[in-house]
Amino acid sequence: MGLTLPNAFRFFLLLPTTSNDTLGEPFWKDPRLNLYLFSWSLFHLAEFFVTARYNPTRLLTDSFLLNNGVTYHVAHSFGLIEFILTSLLFPPPSQHWLFGSQALGIKPLHLSWIGLALILLGQFLRSLAMIQASDNFSHTIASTKRHDHRLVKEGVYSFSRHPSYFGFFYWALGTQILLVNPLSTLGFSLVLWKFFNSRIKHEEIHLVKFFGQEYLDYRRRVGTKLPFIP
Numbered sequence: 001m002g003l004t005l006p007n008a009f010r011f012f013l014l015l016p017t018t019s020n021d022t023l024g025e026p027f028w029k030d031p032r033l034n035l036y037l038f039s040w041s042l043f044h045l046a047e048f049f050v051t052a053r054y055n056p057t058r059l060l061t062d063s064f065l066l067n068n069g070v071t072y073h074v075a076h077s078f079g080l081i082e083f084i085l086t087s088l089l090f091p092p093p094s095q096h097w098l099f100g101s102q103a104l105g106i107k108p109l110h111l112s113w114i115g116l117a118l119i120l121l122g123q124f125l126r127s128l129a130m131i132q133a134s135d136n137f138s139h140t141i142a143s144t145k146r147h148d149h150r151l152v153k154e155g156v157y158s159f160s161r162h163p164s165y166f167g168f169f170y171w172a173l174g175t176q177i178l179l180v181n182p183l184s185t186l187g188f189s190l191v192l193w194k195f196f197n198s199r200i201k202h203e204e205i206h207l208v209k210f211f212g213q214e215y216l217d218y219r220r221r222v223g224t225k226l227p228f229i230p
C-alpha cells in the first residue's frame with residue numbers, strides 16, 4: 001500500500017520519507033513512539049485547555065486528567081514496555097507476525113495508520129463532546145443536580161449518548177494499535193470496556209434521577225455506540 005503524504009505533513013508527523021525507512025531504526029527513533037508520546041501529551045493538554053476555554057468554573061489542576069487512577073498509568077507503562085521489548089526482540093520487519101497480520105499481508109506500518117486514525121477520531125470526538133456539553137460536563141460524575149445542569153442531546157450527543165467516553169475508548173485503543181502492541185491492545189479493550197460499562201451504568205442512574213422521562217426518551221433514541229453497550 002503506497003501511503004504518500006506531502007513532505008511537510010510527514011515532517012510534522014515525524015514520519016520518514018519512505019515507509020521502508022522506519023525498518024531497522026532503534027526504538028527511540030521509531031516515529032510510532034514519537035507519535036504516541038505526542039498524542040498522549042496532546043490528549044492531557046487538551047483536557048485542561050478545553051476545560052479552561054469552555055467550562056472555566058470547573059477548572060482545576062485535576063483537569064489535566066492525570067490523576068485518573070493507577071490502572072491508567074500502569075496500562076500505558078505496560079504498553080510502552082511491550083513496545084520497547086518487541087522492538088528489541090523482534091525488530092521490524094519481523095514484527096509482521098504480530099496480530100496474525102503476516103497471513104493477511106498487513107505490515108506493522110499499515111496497522112499504525114489505523115491506530116493513528118483512531119487516535120485522531122477519538123481525540124476529535126472527546127474534545128468536541130467537552131466543547132458541546134460545556135458547563136454540563138464535569139470530569140467527575142455529578143451525584144447532585146446543579147440548578148443549571150441541562151441535558152445535552154444535540155450535536156455529537158445525537159450521535160452517541162456518551163461521546164466523550166466513545167472518544168476516550170477509541171483514542172486509547174488507537175495508541176496501542178499505533179505501537180502495534182497486541183497484548184496491550186487486547187488488555188486495553190477489556191479494561192476500558194469494563195470501566196466504561198460500569199461508569200455509564202452508574203452515571204445514568206444519576207442522569208435518570210436528574211432528568212427523569214427526558215433522559216429515558218433520550219436513552220431509548222440514542223445508543224452509546226460503544227461495542228456491546230446499548
Ligand SMILES: C[S@@+](CC[C@H](N)C(=O)[O-])C[C@H]1O[C@@H](n2cnc3c(N)ncnc32)[C@H](O)[C@@H]1O
Nearest residue numbers: 129136138139141142150151152162163164165
Ligand atoms: C465525564 S462527563 C461525561 C459525559 C458523557 N458521559 C460523555 O461521555 O460525553 C460526566 C458528567 O456529564 C454529565 N452528563 C452526561 N451525559 C450528559 C448529557 N447528555 N447532558 C448533560 N450532562 C451529561 C453527567 O451528569 C456527569 O456529571
